[in-house]
Amino acid sequence: MLFSNERVATFLNSTFEPVWESVRPVPIVRIDFGNGHALTRTLHGNIASYVCTADGLVLDVLPGIYTPEGYQDALQDLALLARQCQRRDSAARAALVRSYHERLAVALRNGQDSPRLSAMLAMVPVGKGRIERPVERVLAGKPAGEQPAVETPEDLARWEALVEDTRLNEKARRLVIHEHLARTGLAAPSALSRWLYREVLHADLDDPYLGLGKTLLASDPFAREQAGH
């Protein structure tokens, strides 16, 4: 699990004041094979990582799951954004964050990789090695810097799925988030979460079946008959 990764946990503990919360119970599927074997999995679960100011306003959101290095890199940038915001009054902070989202949305719309925040803010120059962060390497189709030991084809498939998820999150999903936050400005997580889960993560929290109703129930040939009873 991401938070069992020593490096990620140390980074989070030293850089943020972390808290987790549940938005709803996760669907769990249990398949009993009838021979004493049973399989338990979660279904359609999803996550979001908000970086917020001390007064509870969202600076940015990382949607979904990331590779450990991709997660750390993306959060490093957001920690930098947070430090820049601390030095500004509320009006200047709002303007900075809006500009940040607008610029990143433009970059992603143009098919570019997300530029490093340090470059955007004209901070102390960042070395080339640091610029070629693992997530950008992933986006460019190069292997991510940190890859766990892959012992089975299933491990490889899971790692490749995680890399692909990171790519999707950094490209398509972040674009939707940047466009939305550029429009709405600073807001509390409670004002964003339902929109985020519905529009970005495609898991409508107000739908008891999380959008899976048609898929799960439509193929039941006896559904109408049973509904009549």
Added chain:
Amino acid sequence: MSRRMLYLVMAGLACAVGLMGRLGLQAADPSAASDLRKRAEENPTKLLVRGTTPASNPAVAPGKVRWHPSFAAAQAAAVRSGKPVLLFQMMGRLDQRFC
């Protein structure tokens, strides 16, 4: 009748009364005895099911991150430390195995 004989007769009567009372109870509520038998039969099955198909989502440690107990607590800590808040939102619970 000697005192010893009287004592033995009284003890015997007491046992007989107790036994008859138990029989009477079973006659009045046969399910009481059958409940005992049913429980004895079902317990091994329940133990087997508990072992193979978890009925609940067992608790686990939520990783190695030092999580604040609430968003408000994280905000208060952020005011003191100057660090931003990281709110990790999810379906399910981070302190459960299936999440």
